[in-house]
Structure formats: C-alpha cells, structure tokens
Amino acid sequence: MNDTKDTQPRISQVDLYIDDAELDAIKPSIAKRWLTEGPNAAELTEEIKKLSETRYAVFAPNGTLGLYLGLLALDLPKGSEIIIPSFTFYGSAMSAVFADLKPVFVDCYEDTYNIDLEDLERKITPQTSAIMPVHIYGQVCDIQGVMEIAKRHGLKVLEDAAQSFGVHFDGQHSGTFGDIAMFSFFSDKVVTMGEGAVLFTQDEQLYERLRLLRNQGRPNSGTFVHPELGMNFRITDLHAAIGLSQLKKLPEIRKRRTQLWDMYRDALWDTGDLRFMSVHPKSEVIPFRVPVTTAQRDDLAAWMQAHAIDTRSFFYPMHLQPKLRSEPPQSLPVSEKLSEQGFCLPVHQHIKDADVERICQVIRQFFSR
Ligand SMILES: Cc1ncc(COP(=O)(O)O)c(C=O)c1O
Incomplete structure (x- = not known):
C-alpha cells in the first residue's frame, strides 16, 4: 500500500x-x-x-x-x-x-x-x-x-x-x-x-x-x-x-508531450487490462490527452484521486445526451463502451518525470492489490 x-x-x-x-x-x-x-x-x-x-x-x-x-x-x-x-x-x-x-x-x-x-x-x-x-x-x-x-x-x-x-x-x-x-x-x-x-x-x-x-x-x-x-x-x-507566443512554444510542447506519452506507454503497456489509444498509421499524434481504457475505470479513477492524482473521464456519447437522444435510444456500442471505460492521465508541461513515475506506480499498485 x-x-x-x-x-x-x-x-x-x-x-x-x-x-x-x-x-x-x-x-x-x-x-x-x-x-x-x-x-x-x-x-x-x-x-x-x-x-x-x-x-x-x-x-x-x-x-x-x-x-x-x-x-x-x-x-x-x-x-x-x-x-x-x-x-x-x-x-x-x-x-x-x-x-x-x-x-x-x-x-x-x-x-x-x-x-x-x-x-x-x-x-x-x-x-x-x-x-x-x-x-x-x-x-x-x-x-x-x-x-x-x-x-x-x-x-x-x-x-x-x-x-x-x-x-x-x-x-x-x-x-x-x-x-x-x-x-x-x-x-x-x-x-x-x-x-x-x-x-x-x-x-x-x-x-x-x-x-x-x-x-x-x-x-x-x-x-x-x-x-x-x-x-x-x-x-x-x-x-x-x-x-x-504559444505558437513559438509548440515545438517544445510537442516534444515534452510526446516524451510523457512514451513514458506512460513504456511503464504501463502490460498493466492489468489497461489499453492505450492506438494511432492510425498515417497520423501523427501530439498528445492532447493520454487516454486509456479499463473495465475498472471508476475504481481506478477513485484510487488515483485518493492518491492525489487527477484524471478526466471520456465524453458522454452524443446519441445519449438528454437533448439529443432518440426514443428508443440508438445503440452505438463502441462509443458507449469508451464512455464507460475511458479516462485520461495527466499530461501538460508542468509534469515532471518523477510525477509520471509516481502515477504509474499508483496504477500498478491498483492492479496488483
Ligand atoms: C472535439 C471538439 N469540438 C469542439 C470543441 C469546442 O471548442 P471550444 O471549447 O473552443 O468552443 C471542443 C472543445 O473544446 C472539442 O474538443
């Protein structure tokens, strides 16, 4: 613990x-x-x-x-x-x-x-x-x-x-x-x-x-x-x-976010049922988020919150929004599953390598309880 x-x-x-x-x-x-x-x-x-x-x-x-x-x-x-x-x-x-x-x-x-x-x-x-x-x-x-x-x-x-x-x-x-x-x-x-x-x-x-x-x-x-x-x-x-001013910082932002993305993936790729977003082979990625999915999303997010680490859940699907849903509601299973199982790990310029290590350790502890 x-x-x-x-x-x-x-x-x-x-x-x-x-x-x-x-x-x-x-x-x-x-x-x-x-x-x-x-x-x-x-x-x-x-x-x-x-x-x-x-x-x-x-x-x-x-x-x-x-x-x-x-x-x-x-x-x-x-x-x-x-x-x-x-x-x-x-x-x-x-x-x-x-x-x-x-x-x-x-x-x-x-x-x-x-x-x-x-x-x-x-x-x-x-x-x-x-x-x-x-x-x-x-x-x-x-x-x-x-x-x-x-x-x-x-x-x-x-x-x-x-x-x-x-x-x-x-x-x-x-x-x-x-x-x-x-x-x-x-x-x-x-x-x-x-x-x-x-x-x-x-x-x-x-x-x-x-x-x-x-x-x-x-x-x-x-x-x-x-x-x-x-x-x-x-x-x-x-x-x-x-x-x-921000545009001048883009190369530095791109570099650091990519480093953080790689660090998370290297540390957590084989952890429990955690899955990272795949990237289309023709697309670059500048990690706006570090999104992951797990069937234990709510418990893991609560665990991380208790360890002073903020996360963010995925979108709630548009086809189920109170003002947009049809009757009976349409079924779009992947969007629904992502919404139930997805959340984002911290990623920004103020995150230190040691923060990533701490976050990954807390996640590994969760899966090895
Ligand atoms: C996919 C997507 N579309 C549209 C918007 C709307 O942009 P804004 O917040 O600048 O109105 C956002 C969010 O910020 C977004 O993430």
Whole structure:
C-alpha cells in the first residue's frame, strides 16, 4: 500500500503553459491602445498559414462558434442531415443544431476512438448534406477515407479539428482536407489563447463567405454599408498576442508531450487490462490527452484521486445526451463502451518525470492489490 497518499502534492490532469512570455506579448497592445482584432491577428494568421500550409485562415471567438460559422458558410439546406461521430464534445453537435441541421450520430473504432467509416457510409441518406469528422485526442481520423466517401456521395466536409492543431495525416496538416476545418484554442488545448479558434479553407469563395459572415457582412471594418448578412465572430488582439507566443512554444510542447506519452506507454503497456489509444498509421499524434481504457475505470479513477492524482473521464456519447437522444435510444456500442471505460492521465508541461513515475506506480499498485 502507498502510505504517502495524503502527503503528496496533487497532480492536476491539465495545466496551462503560460508565463511572462504571454504577459510580454500582450503589453504592446496595451501600450498602443489597440484591443480588437488587428496587427497581432494578421501576424498570427500568417504564422498559422506557414505552419499548416493552409491557403486561407480566419479566426472565431471559440471552437463551438467556429463550427457554427463554418456551417453557415457552407450554406447547407435547412433541416438536412449532418453525420457526426457520437464520441465527441457537445459543441460539435450543438453547432449543427443551432445551424438548423439534423445531427446523425455514428460510432467510432475501438482502437483509435475515431469515426468508423463503415458506420458512416451506412448512415448516409438522401437527406445527408455534410459530414463532420472529429480528430480525437491529438491524432487525425482517417480523413482520406472520409473525403473519399464524401466525394462519392457529393457531401460537404467540415473537419472538427479542435484537438489536432499541428498534427499531420500522411504528411498533410489536419484541417486542410475538408471544405472547412476548425481548430480550438480553448484553455486546455495544446496551444491556447484562453478562448478562440481558427478556421481553414482552401476554397476562395468559402473564404470570402467566411470573411463576410464573421464581420457584419462587410469585407473590412470602417464602413456602414453592409453588402451581405453577417454577425460578429472577431477575436481580440490580446488573444492573438497570446496565440503568437504559444505558437513559438509548440515545438517544445510537442516534444515534452510526446516524451510523457512514451513514458506512460513504456511503464504501463502490460498493466492489468489497461489499453492505450492506438494511432492510425498515417497520423501523427501530439498528445492532447493520454487516454486509456479499463473495465475498472471508476475504481481506478477513485484510487488515483485518493492518491492525489487527477484524471478526466471520456465524453458522454452524443446519441445519449438528454437533448439529443432518440426514443428508443440508438445503440452505438463502441462509443458507449469508451464512455464507460475511458479516462485520461495527466499530461501538460508542468509534469515532471518523477510525477509520471509516481502515477504509474499508483496504477500498478491498483492492479496488483
Ligand atoms: C472535439 C471538439 N469540438 C469542439 C470543441 C469546442 O471548442 P471550444 O471549447 O473552443 O468552443 C471542443 C472543445 O473544446 C472539442 O474538443
């Protein structure tokens, strides 16, 4: 037994990697008295374009609104169906509901947790207008497979790339495959602006639509003649300044998260029934989380909590959400099993090697009781 359990400092599951670099980054905006989207956002756009090789990029205030903006730009028929994996964050589904679309949920693969292509194809009907594949936990789903199905059925694709900034599939940056893609910069993301998101498109017309929709129906601010309908999806230049600072840290973040991921796997690969997420052979991974499954999830999570180690459970499936479930409820067994058996181990820049050793020891103790 571990009798040090009450005396050890708590290890959090997520923690931000922000410091004086971000503080220094926002100071010039204050000194210049410029707060709304401006020079920092323009610079960040160029940096993101260089890093990802996307043709076009525009910001949104957060990922959920970013998906909503992307759906508005795609101009899909009202009431048409959009296929979304059930194993995702609520915001994916909500963006569709608020855009007057009908989400149709599909299952995922048990090894990669990403969209099941056979189930996706089964769920396509004459009412389907689009697919929203989601790249889960820092890897990219089989996006080439999704694009092939979409092309064959004449469907639009909005990639929910909230969790896959900086991650490539077959050498190509995630989010550059679909018609539009969204990356979230929420506080727990690998690169953060606190809140915020960026949308990619490779299509000039879609880019122009996104620009008009996000800026009150006009291409640039400074005029009160609005040629199109539009809302306000701008960000602030303070957020962009933080984004610029975070982007410089991405190589270091990628390196450390990969080290932590490897350390966990090396230490725990043969421990009880614990299973790590597999990564698609064509996908890179920047571990946004370190997700694992075990039939004893609740007991293990409670054990770790008692040993001052925070964990995080997986998503609750969309097809069972109180406001989204059908009657009788649909069955998507893999999403349900993941939700019951999955949880995430701590991963962030403040985790020391010794923390990983302690976490792994506590887990091994649990399985050898
Ligand atoms: C897969 C996925 N989609 C959408 C979102 C929504 O992004 P945001 O929190 O920036 O609104 C998130 C989460 O943050 C997410 O993980």
